[in-house]
Amino acid sequence: MxxxxxxxxxxxxxxxxxxxxxxxxxxxxxxxxxxxxxxxxxxxxxxxxxxxxxxxxxxxxxxxxxxxxxxxxxxxxxxxxxxxxxxxxxxxxxxxxxxxxxxxxxxxxxxxxxxxxxxxxxxxxxxxxxxxxxxxxxxxxxxxxxxxxxxxxxxxxxxxxxxxxxxxxxxxxxxxxxxxxxxxxxxxxxxxxxxxxxxxxxxxxxxxxxxxxxxxxxxxxxxxxxxxxxxxxxxxxxxxxxxxxxxxxxxxxxxxxxxxxxxxxxxxxxxxxxxxxxxxxxxxxxxxxxxxxxxxxxxxxxxxxxxxxxxxxxxxxxxxAAPPNDWRRPTASDAAWGAQLCDRVVHLVRGAPPALPQVVEVLYVDCGAEASAYDGFVDTLRTAGHEVRPVDEPSPADAGAPLVVALFPGDDAEHGDADAQADVASRVAAVCASASQAGRLPIVALFAHPSLASAVPDEVPLLCAWTGDVAMQRAAARWLAARRG
The missing domain is CATH 3.20.20.300 (Glycoside hydrolase, family 3, N-terminal domain)
Incomplete structure (x- = not known):
């Protein structure tokens, strides 16, 4: 050997x-x-x-x-x-x-x-x-x-x-x-x-x-x-x-x-x-x-x-390296603190977010991930008492009804690929324009670095959740649910 x-x-x-x-x-x-x-x-x-x-x-x-x-x-x-x-x-x-x-x-x-x-x-x-x-x-x-x-x-x-x-x-x-x-x-x-x-x-x-x-x-x-x-x-x-x-x-x-x-x-x-x-x-x-x-x-x-x-x-x-042991093993309070830390870093980049109604439509702009990749976001909204309806395009609704646009730009856009960033910006602009035509008020939840805020039209409220990890999806959902109408 x-x-x-x-x-x-x-x-x-x-x-x-x-x-x-x-x-x-x-x-x-x-x-x-x-x-x-x-x-x-x-x-x-x-x-x-x-x-x-x-x-x-x-x-x-x-x-x-x-x-x-x-x-x-x-x-x-x-x-x-x-x-x-x-x-x-x-x-x-x-x-x-x-x-x-x-x-x-x-x-x-x-x-x-x-x-x-x-x-x-x-x-x-x-x-x-x-x-x-x-x-x-x-x-x-x-x-x-x-x-x-x-x-x-x-x-x-x-x-x-x-x-x-x-x-x-x-x-x-x-x-x-x-x-x-x-x-x-x-x-x-x-x-x-x-x-x-x-x-x-x-x-x-x-x-x-x-x-x-x-x-x-x-x-x-x-x-x-x-x-x-x-x-x-x-x-x-x-x-x-x-x-x-x-x-x-x-x-x-x-x-x-x-x-x-x-x-x-x-x-x-x-x-x-x-x-x-x-x-x-x-x-x-x-x-x-x-x-x-x-x-x-x-x-x-x-x-x-x-x-x-x-x-x-x-x-x-x-x-x-220390061997595996239960010395100073993380507790339930440690896990709760971790969730609170995720909540602390979620922040509004710009705009005034609309209050969420009981029924929430969510439209994903993503890089082609499986639908299950967003379970953390959807499940947390549902736990907070919302009925969540994933949609492919904004549907007409009462004037001013909010639409949550969950933006997962993908690795290429996050790592500075100009073509990928332009594609994301184009897709977000189209979604927001379509929402306006349907009488909807979009709010974008950005699951990426806030430097990608430029991909979202200036007039659209923008929430930054930093990454698409489940923990940050849950934190973003808690932030939105706390503003329930």
Missing amino acids: STTAELLVVALRADAGGRLTAAREQALAAIAHGVGGFVLFGGDQDAVRAFTKEVQQRSRTPLLIGADLERGAGQQFTGAAGLPPLAALAWLGDAEALRRASRLTAREARTMGVNWDLAPVVDLELADDAAVVGTRSLGADPAVVGRMAAEWITACQAEGVLACAKHFPGLGRAPLDADGQAPVVRADRDAMHATDLVPFRAAIDAGVASMMTAHAAYPALDPSGMPAMFSRELLQWLLRQQMRYDNLVVAHLPTAVRGTPGGDEGEAAVRALAAGCDVLLAPNDVPAVIAALERALAERRLDPERTRQSVRRRLKWAQW
């Missing part, structure tokens, strides 16, 4: 029912190869708890078990608390709420056996013509983002769960459309040091356990033009030597593959480890990647001592 296998962290996905049955078989096969961990996507809370207990018991080495929990443990796991995105917490400006959100996330994760939260994002919102980091970002001010990121990291790791600052050295300036190639950040060296790198320095000072690399290239920092995950200049000279970071450096292997000639997964893994990465997330073909790493060691393309350092780093942090 190869020790290089310990540097691989396999991605596992639950089925639509929240079960991990198929993932379990995949996990046991990966454990037989000696992998160092798993990243989980989805699953019922109880199923995740049983799964993590079994795989830890079966593995010969302590495992890192991670998940993207930028918006609370409910972002991935049913039964756990969903929380507002980082941008909403930054907008709120409440440091104690930020810390408590981080603690709640970590506590729920730990009780499920998830010991690694792949958060926070510390990329800055810097350029109008760049891919929008959107609701994942803590903002544009480097000092403020650094301070908030440090608060998040400290609170998370105080609960025995690793945090992960991403994406080094910063994606806030990365252009959206790179034609399948690694995007290139053109900022000069001084600008990068004065802005983009500031939150990463704060994360290092806070003792962050792991740092994820960006997939972009930074010619001002590395003239070779290598993407960050393949850049020795960025990872070994800048990050390790100048910034004195000595914890885990993580690369997302599928992204690395896109930046590798021929799309060879094994070659991408070798290049990332040779550049200075320690752990590779989401390998597709585990045996093939292990074989490629072993060949690279035998051919001295990988330095044996540096590889051993990576193995030791991964083991150190897997041993450091």
